[in-house]
Amino acid sequence: MSALTDLNRRTFLTVSALAGGGFALGIGAAPAKAADGAVLSAWIRIAADGAVTIISKNPEIGQGIKTALPMLVAEELDCDWNRVTVEQAMLDEGKYGRQFAGGSMATPLHWLSMRQAGAAARHMLVAAAAAKAGVAANELTTAKGMVRHTASNRQWSYGELAAEAARQPAPDPGKVKLKAPEQFHIIGTPQTGVDSARVLRGEPLFGIDVRLPGQLYAVFETASVPGAKLLQASLEAARAAHGVVAVLEIKGSGTPDVLVDGIAIVATNIWYAEKARQMITAEWTLAGKGQGSGDFAKQATRLLDANKGSDLRRDGDAPAKLAKAAKTVSARYAYPFLAHNTLEPQNCTALYSADGALELWAPCQAPQLGVTLIAQHLGIPASRQSVHMMRIGGGFGRRLMADYMVQAAAIAKQLPGRPVQLVFSRADDLKRDFYRPAGWHGFSAGLDEAGKLIAFTDHFISFGENGKPMRSAQLNPAHFPAGLVDDLLYTQDLMPSVIPTGPLRAPASNALCFAFQSFLDEVAQAAGKDLPQLMLELCAEDKVLGDPGDASRASPAFVTKRARGVIEQVLKDSGWATRKATKGRALGFGFYFCHLGYFAEVADVSVGKEGVKVHKVWAAGDVGSALINPRGAEAQVRGAVIEGIATVTGQPVTFTDGAVDQRNFDGTSPPRISATPEIAISWVKSDTPPSGLGEPALPPVIPAVTNAIFAATGKRIRALPAVV
Amino acid sequence: MEEPVQTYTLTINGTVQQISATPDMPLLWALRQEVGLSGVKFGCGAGLCGACTVHMDGAPVRSCQTPLNSVGNAKITTIEGLAGDPLGERLIRAWLDIDVMQCGYCQAGQVMTAHALLRETPKPNGAQIDAAMEGNLCRCATYPRIREAIRLASGQEAKA
CATH class of the missing domain: 3.30.365.10 (Aldehyde oxidase/xanthine dehydrogenase, molybdopterin binding domain)
Incomplete structure (x- = not known):
């Protein structure tokens, strides 16, 4: 995806003086051809009184980007975060580059460019101070919006320097020196959302x-x-x-x-x-005659029975290996349509x-x-x-x-x-949604005498036409365990549908993870081990594989070592090795990699007269070398975990003759406070630039809960929502 | 079929306001679109989500289920009216200290419900918090921090 490579393009600066003695700086990834014009991705304004304004270019949806990206700028600018005002940009992609919120992409896309913007501005403020004081720039230090010359015990505020800074030559932002992580004093500190106080005053922000x-x-x-x-x-x-x-x-x-x-x-x-x-x-x-949830399920069953899907991926000869396997496991999985239910219609x-x-x-x-x-x-x-x-x-x-x-x-x-x-009324919102598509899987796995997974097949049934899946209805051919099992076959059948589909938090992954990790739990059981053990075996060798996340995304790859890191961490945190399942209560495990993030999760679940109750979830995540705002990061994980649990215990949307049956929250029952478990989070740091957190923590909790239900009751949950 | 417009005199956040509307107009839409108070939010229109929670004489009500002709002389308080109210300020402070919100859309309703809870039960336990807050949906699922903020505002340890 070109957006990722934007970071590697030559970047440049624009500088302008502000009325009243301030200065404004823009930084952007220059297009490959100069004729394409300027593309700015960040703006900083420093007023003569020292007030710093940072423009936030992306939509704020509660993911905290209006706080996190300006924190990156402020870090390298070395200003006082408490004196920063964040201003929302208008839509102007010619000026700011792409302005969207999706795919947990903002952090990886801006980790460098936002810091470069801050560092370039700092560079110019230091140059201004050097000129003013007649000293070398390398004799100057900065902190909290001040430039300091320790030798002569003099200091200047950024505000005092802003007018002069605007006259300094702009550095090449690709070459400005960035801080080492141990110098960070804003990145990695817990910060409250920049608009939280205004929201709580009822200001008209939405x-x-x-x-x-x-x-x-x-x-x-x-x-x-x-x-x-x-x-x-x-x-x-x-x-x-x-x-x-x-x-x-x-x-x-x-x-x-x-x-x-x-x-x-x-x-x-x-x-x-x-x-x-x-x-x-x-x-x-x-328009929708015969297009109901039950109709699709029947059609999917017929397609699974016929087993004539077209190839998505064929490695080796999985059917032959299955025929010769010491043990085979087969099961069908299904999940329903889901609505988004954004609270603001x-x-x-x-x-x-x-x-x-x-x-x-x-x-x-x-x-x-x-x-x-x-x-x-x-x-x-x-x-x-x-x-x-x-x-x-x-x-x-x-x-x-x-x-x-x-x-x-x-x-x-x-x-x-x-x-x-x-x-939209709530009924309009449910009626005119772009739903998480339902899907069906027919899995088979073969084990050798030693219990090693030697063949894996999935016949995937989804929606689409002419071999083209509808939005978010795809199975990426690189999906786990592809590349880790020599003989593997993924096939696909698509059903036409009038029901529009679209991305729902961790698109595709929020469905596939349930099916694959639940089935692999069955495979592990047949092999006489548990799922984390099977996962660690599959990931035992250091390998780098294609991305099983959104097929449209660039694939900086699945790294087995990072998978092992989060799996081992969550096993430790949850006391997995010494766990004891009692009748009706047990732990379950799930792992997933998507949107560049690795998460392993364990759920402590009981099943009783009142249904499924999740008592505690341990989540271990690896999203790279740093968390920008740990407070926001934890919020994303907690929210994702609770939303994931709700796909097991909550209600889907259903259709009759193409029309959605539900009209309000009583039909879709989003999670409420009483169902909220304790959630313990561990971070595993790895030496890669930070990636986003809107999505990757969601998928693994789903199989963690369904696998726990199995461990507690002996009943396999092969369809969502769970019926126990 | 058409209901005549009437003029209602309401006390909202301590200020007397006149609203001309049909008697069946929910207080929600009168507050948002006739008075211009944006803190009260529309989520479901059916009393299922709590985003529209306001106080009538101190008691939390779903303003989407409260027609204007049922308000009478009750004093209305919205999130905007919590400024200067000691308990309201304490709650908002706790909400910011814990950094409860993600998208924030439900949060005014959450705070209004929490306010009513703490007035009745100054130091609620976990079960009391959950019971009081059960009717307020948070689609971002900020529930762990809602619990923490209520405990903090009531002078208890934030972490249970």
Whole structure:
């Protein structure tokens, strides 16, 4: 992926003086060709009074990026973190480079460039002090926003130096000296989120909080089956309802990720819009007949029975090895569709001016996508659009889609001069989701006399057409244990579907880990060992293999040594070796590598009259050499673990004839406080640049819980949610 | 079919406000879109998530399930109204010290519910905390730190 290699491109600086004696510095990865123009990835402003402003370019979805990336800048700038103000950037990818929140990518993408920005600014401040004091730069030191000349006992604040710094030649940021890790005083310290206090004062930071003069509120009524077309509607009663300003038929593009057909009800208050919506009768095309959860399951069973999948990966001759194996294990696994359930429903505020400009306030993980889609489908050029990147009340991948931006723009375009805020009801949000796809697996494994895994096959059933899986419905051919078992076969069958799918936190991995690690637990049992033992055996040799995570991602590879590191750590932490399963309570284990992070987790689970209870989870993670904000890092792990457990004990979404059956949280039951276990986290440091934490801690807890249920009850959980 | 608009005089965070709206308008939408208080959040519209929790005469209510015509003379307090309230300040301080929030969307509702808990039960135990907070969803699952912050605000050790 080109984004990763951006770090290796030549970087450069731009410097400008600020009114009042400050200076501003931008740093970016220069495109390979100079003609591509400047790409800035960070901005720092230092005012004459010493106040430091750092621009945060990426969307904040609760992953803490608005705190973590500026910490990187501040570290190398050597300023006082308590005097830093972080400012959210507008969407401007020409200036900042890519602005998205996804794939746990921000940390690996910015670990160097953000620090280089800070170091370059520090370099120029030191140069300014050297010029001012008539001393050599190497006689000067910096700390907490001050440059100090110890020999003469003089010091200057960054504010005093800012004007002079702006006149200094900009260094090559690729060559500025960065701190050694032992010099860090901001990186690695626990910091509270930069906006936390404002959130707790109720300040309007979220997309749904936007309130402009004369603002109208809209709901968007669509078919219950995604992508169905509007045939006819009776709108008169709604138009006459109190508070209603307009009722508009919106013609879609036919695809849910761009724009579906619908009826927008625009009113002075969302309540009036919702009430008027009830007065509409509409007729839609029948698009999803026979596409229900049960229908898909039956079809998947037929495909598994037929066993004629097309090859995804064929190493050696696994079927022949299976036929000759001393022992074989076979099992089928299944998992359901899941909804995102972001607590802030999808929304977007749009203002279309009579002169053709569009201003958007969008809580979106990938706002540039929205701009592109609006340009393509509504004919408003990207150059006429501006996007405020609002704080996001939960992303989890749902907001990597930009459908709500297109909808808001389509509505606002018909009401020039009036700001319109589109808000999904909870039922809309469930109905117009891009769901984690369901999936089915038919596994077989062969063991030799010594209990060694000698053959492994998976027949994977998912959604898609013509060999192309739908979004997040893929099995990466490099998936574990590929590359570690000589004779291995992955095959695939795809079923067409009208139900849109999309990334949900740890996409693909959140499903595959359950299936693979649960089945491997069965294999380990058949071999007379336990899963961590089998995993350590498979990873015993130092090897570097392809990435089993998202197939679209660059693959800096799976390193067996790092896997062993977290497995051994979690075994130690959880007292695995001396564990005692009692009837109804036991430990279970799971491991996964995705999004560059390694996690091994152990769950202490009991199964009783009240169902499955997770008492404690131990998580050991390796995300490289450093944690930027340990407090944020732990929060990500805890949240991922609790979310993972909920996929075992909570409720999925189901479909009948293409329409989702659930309408609110009573149907999807996201995790609540009482189900929250104690979570103990250990970090294993390794000598690689830090990677992200939004996702990799989630997958392994799922098989850890299901494997614990087996250990406690003897009942294998081969389908989610668990039925015990 | 259409309900007439009425004018309601409400005391919100100590200030008297007049709202003209239909009697069935939930307090949630009146506070957010008529008064302009953004701290109270819309999550489900069905009393299932607690993001819209406000106080009526000190008791936590789901403002999405509270029509304007049921408010009467009750005094409304939102997260914005906790500024200056000693218990409210203590809770917010604890929330920041523990750094509870991730996305933050549910947190005003969490704090309003915790406020009501600590007024009734100044030093709640773990079971009492869970029982009081069960109705407030946090999709980021900040629950471990919600527990810690409530303990801290109630003068107990944050870690159980």
